[in-house]
Amino acid sequence: xxxxxxxxxxxxxxxxxxxxxxxxxxxxxxxxxxxxxxxxxxxxxxxxxxxxxxxxxxxxxxxxxxxxxxxxxxxxxxxxxxxxxxxxxxxxxxxxxxxxxxxxxxxxxxxxxxxxxxxxxxxxxxxxxxxxxxxxxxxxxxxxxxxxxxxxxxxxxxxxxxxxxxxxxxxxxxxxxxxxxxxxxxxxxxxxxxxxxxxxxxxxxxxxxxxxxxxxxxxxxxxxxxxxxxxxxxxxxxxxxxxxxxxxxxxxxxxxxxxxxxxxxxxxxxxxxxxxxxxxxxxxxxxxxxxxxxxxxxxxxxxxxxxxxxxxxxxxxxxxxxxxxxxxxxxxxxxxxxxxxxxxxxxxxxxxxxxxxxxxxxxxxxxxxxxxxxxxxxxxxxxxxxxxxxxxxxxxxxxxxxxxxxxxxxxxxxxxxxxxxxxxxxxxxxxxxxxxxxxxxxxxxxxxxxxxxxxxxxxxxxxxxxxxxxxxxxxxxxxxxxxxxxxxxxxxxxxxxxxxxxxxxxxxxxxx
Numbered sequence: 001x002x003x004x005x006x007x008x009x010x011x012x013x014x015x016x017x018x019x020x021x022x023x024x025x026x027x028x029x030x031x032x033x034x035x036x037x038x039x040x041x042x043x044x045x046x047x048x049x050x051x052x053x054x055x056x057x058x059x060x061x062x063x064x065x066x067x068x069x070x071x072x073x074x075x076x077x078x079x080x081x082x083x084x085x086x087x088x089x090x091x092x093x094x095x096x097x098x099x100x101x102x103x104x105x106x107x108x109x110x111x112x113x114x115x116x117x118x119x120x121x122x123x124x125x126x127x128x129x130x131x132x133x134x135x136x137x138x139x140x141x142x143x144x145x146x147x148x149x150x151x152x153x154x155x156x157x158x159x160x161x162x163x164x165x166x167x168x169x170x171x172x173x174x175x176x177x178x179x180x181x182x183x184x185x186x187x188x189x190x191x192x193x194x195x196x197x198x199x200x201x202x203x204x205x206x207x208x209x210x211x212x213x214x215x216x217x218x219x220x221x222x223x224x225x226x227x228x229x230x231x232x233x234x235x236x237x238x239x240x241x242x243x244x245x246x247x248x249x250x251x252x253x254x255x256x257x258x259x260x261x262x263x264x265x266x267x268x269x270x271x272x273x274x275x276x277x278x279x280x281x282x283x284x285x286x287x288x289x290x291x292x293x294x295x296x297x298x299x300x301x302x303x304x305x306x307x308x309x310x311x312x313x314x315x316x317x318x319x320x321x322x323x324x325x326x327x328x329x330x331x332x333x334x335x336x337x338x339x340x341x342x343x344x345x346x347x348x349x350x351x352x353x354x355x356x357x358x359x360x361x362x363x364x365x366x367x368x369x370x371x372x373x374x375x376x377x378x379x380x381x382x383x384x385x386x387x388x389x390x391x392x393x394x395x396x397x398x399x400x401x402x403x404x405x406x407x408x409x410x411x412x413x414x415x416x417x418x419x420x421x422x423x424x425x426x427x428x429x430x431x432x433x434x435x436x437x438x439x440x441x442x443x444x445x446x447x448x449x450x451x452x453x454x455x456x457x458x459x460x461x462x463x464x465x466x467x468x469x470x471x472x473x474x475x476x477x478x479x480x481x482x483x484x485x486x487x488x489x490x491x492x493x494x495x496x497x498x499x500x501x502x503x504x505x506x507x508x509x510x511x512x
Contacts, residue, residue, distance in 0.1 A: 062216065062297035067311035069219040070294045073365070073372050074287040075319050076226040082280060083323055084237070084330025088338040089270075089277035091253035095331070096324060098281050103320040105483065106285035106452060107312060113288055113456035114308040116463050117295045123303045130376060131292045131451070138459040147455060148380075151289050154447035155377045156426070162366045162373075163203075163430040167195035169362040176352045176359075193431050199363070200427035203370055207419040210410070212375045213297050215368070222368025225361040230322050232358035237329030254336040272496040279445050279490020282483075284323065285316060288452040293376045378419055385414065442494035449487035453480050 051059055087095030118125035119137040128134040135147045171190055209215050254273065258265045265273070287294075295308045331338050389395045400408040457476045460466070466473050 060213070060297055060299045062213070062294075062299055064307050064311050064314075066216040066219070067294055067298055067308060068315050069216065069223040070290075070297075070372055071287055071311060071315035072226060072319065073219045073222040073369050074290060074294075075285055075315060076223075076230065076322065080226075080230050080233070080284070080323060080326050082340050083284065083327030084334065084338040085340045086277035086280045087253075087327045087331040088334070088336055089253050089273040091251050092331075093251050094253070095277075095281075096328060098278065099284075099323055099327065100320065102282050102285055103316055103323075105479065106288075107316045108479075109453050109456045110288060110291060110312045110316075111309050112460040113291050114295060114305045114312065116456070116459040117292060117304055117308070119463075122305055123300075127296070128292060129296050130380070131289065131455075132380075134292050134459060135455055138462045139455070143455075143458075147450070150447050150450050152377050152380065154289055154451065155373050158373045159370060159422075159426040160430050162370045163196055163199055163427055164192075166199040166363050166366040167192045167430070169359040169366075170195040170198070172359045173356045176355045179352070196427055196430050199367075200423050202367055203423045203427075204420050206367060206371055207374065207378070207423055208411075208416065209371065209375075210415070211379060212293055215371050215375065216297070218368045219372060222365045222372070225365035225368075227322075228361040229358040229365070230326055232354060232361075234322070234326050234329055236354075237326065237333045240333035241329060250336070258336045272493050275489045275493030276497060278486060279448075279493055282486050282490060283445070283448050285319065286448055286452050288456060289447065290373060290376055293379075374422070378415075378422070381418065382415060385418075442491055442498065445487050445491035445494055448490070449480075449484045453483040 083099075087099075089095075090098060113134075115122060116128070116134050116138055118127055120126065126137070128137050131151055132144060132148050136144045171192060174190065206218070209218070254265055254270065256265055256267050256270050291308070295304050298304045298307050385395050395414045396412075398410040398412050401411050402408050457480050461473065461476065466476070
């Protein structure tokens, strides 16, 4: 095991000074704008252009397909299985309409954000490696810190929410087998703590993957898993509709007076449920919080924004089709009594082995999704610490450990300790507050408007120099204001859910 510091001098490779990729990743605060005619790719030595990008970093290898897998992994979460519940609150008219509407909103704002990856020229301008750097380059000032707080708090909340969701799916596997053996006579109650700890241990291991560029394979596996469990949920919904030979549900959603597992629906509860459903659908497409980080893995040429726009269009189109099919057939199967999760809420009991496969796919997907969302947060903290302590071996030194498959893994002690502590904290909070999904809903509500709508629109206006008071400026502001009210409404609904959860809350005592 040989220690090697990230602060060691650059190496020479075939006569070309080679700047180590991880030094750039951790120690570089920002790339200074290049001089007017500074070493364009056409004037660079052949070896240099093969190994490095236009900014001196190691060449990126991401493609349309890896970007697509990252997006699908981030977008199609296990929340797709709760869309039947969301549509049940809104009804056959508003439910699908809201789904399609927010698909267009997210597609549009994501394309605006993709054009802000480079400052200045879309092809040769200075690269912004993170969402915060893009905000800093285009807007600057206090908005940078505000963006950072919202973005990383949101990512932290997502990590906790995924820990809870994974434990619920793991318990669903054991419970479905328990129901099968007892013929449905045993309620099969169990604690979620052990399953959260198991998921946490897995994430400690996967969190040692150095950075976003190394998790492409994990995203592909996770994306395949998301299609697997979504297809199972869709198939079971279609099967139940065919069995009943009719479509349940109503045009305006769940009716006041309907008796559900949570009790009788009152007029006020109808309002809260509608707001929560609206928020759930609005956030179902949100991945802007990591869009710039995904785009930074895409190789060029062609220009990164063109590849990202194609990946975004393909991903959101596929996602919307799955959302509509799963949500609508789930609602058609169960009507007003649609469960919060088709596979873990036991809307279905059989075939139990198929439910087990689907829930296992959810767990595997969440393992990958956890990393897709947390890698930007990991990178931010590690780069900040390396800047503060550039001569500290604990923070900057790497140890080469030979691997059985050839090559070497570069172990960094700070990365090992800090990421392990992060996973432990998120696991502990998940165990302490297993209703945190409602809290995550609130965080998602607070993050949806600024990260998915406001900052992309404001950066685009600055980047393209859209004149204030022009028709385009007014159109962009209308979208922003409308989404702001959706965020406020969804936040109110989430707060109402948290208040209800607190009435029966017992730390570390929650069972299912």
